[in-house]
Amino acid sequence: MKKRVVLGISGASGAALALDCMRHLARIGVAVDLVTTRMARHTCDLELGPTATAELERLADVIHDGTNMGATVASGSYPVAGMIVAPCSMRSLAAIANGLDDTLLTRAAGVQLKERRPLVLLAREAPLTLAHLRNMTTVTEMGGIILPPVPAFYLKPDSVAAITTQIAARAVDMLRLERPLADAWQG
Template identity: 65%
Template sequence: MRVVLGISGASGAALGLSVARQLAGLDVETDLVISPAGRRTIALECGDGGFEKLRDCVARLHPAGDVGASIASGSVPVAGMIVAPCSMRSLAAIANGLDDNLLTRAAGVQLKERRRLILLTREAPLTLAHLRNMTSATELGSIILPPVPAYYLGPLSVQEITDQIAARAIDLLGLAPPLARSWGS
């Protein structure tokens, strides 16, 4: 089983790292593409070793500028894609079909192939442009999953919140039995 993970430049790089760790725990082959701003955010938010931890969890790392990479083609079978976090810039490009880098091209491929595309959109407050882009992306087939904590589970740490949100995103791909804790569990 193969999944594409995109990490864009929005705050919340730990979400992408958690998704990568949990997919590795499921023995899922992960293709990773990170925007230049995403690399910067990983360094700022996850420390000096953040990128190396991320790299250790994935099967393949693709340069964001390589629009000819395998994941840019619908002929390459993958189970879907998660963009965690998804910046408003990446959301806008995906919602409007601007396949101008590998992250947005790989997302566009998921949509055209009718595969799951999960976008952990990260911004607050939202402008009307953001909301319209979320609507457009949803109409195209994306699933918008803002990283909102499940407070009813009584999380005790930011890491627990992050892991729960990442698990919820993976669950939406339908790869395995649910990872995320559910209400009443």
């Protein structure tokens, strides 16, 4: 049976991270349930353009209406290998940390935590407030993984695309679906 992952996209800046995660997941043959917030589509169109946004949706196996709290990904009985939220806004982080489950994205993330499945949040904000740090700590204590989209400068990336591709590969690697995709430090 084909492995399945939930990819959540919040309205935070960093839409290229979502597209690169989707491309990596498609490349390794993982089925993707796409869940977006109200502002995510706007941010994707603004940062990537309509063609890339269309590619993102085309690569998804299932696209869920972000307001449909009855979607399959809102239930722990729906078998997935984990979830990535790329990018993850501080609003979504706060909702996940506090168990609000008030959107399909935050509900699907909460399901991953309660089912003890991997949840990887590419938290996008700088600088961070104490509230942000506490929410990150709370999610980490519940078993989630906070993966700020920080470049691996030691790899000497030559473009923004190289940076986002590497960060997305690290996010996918955190799900432990197969051999690592991200370039590794060679010493």
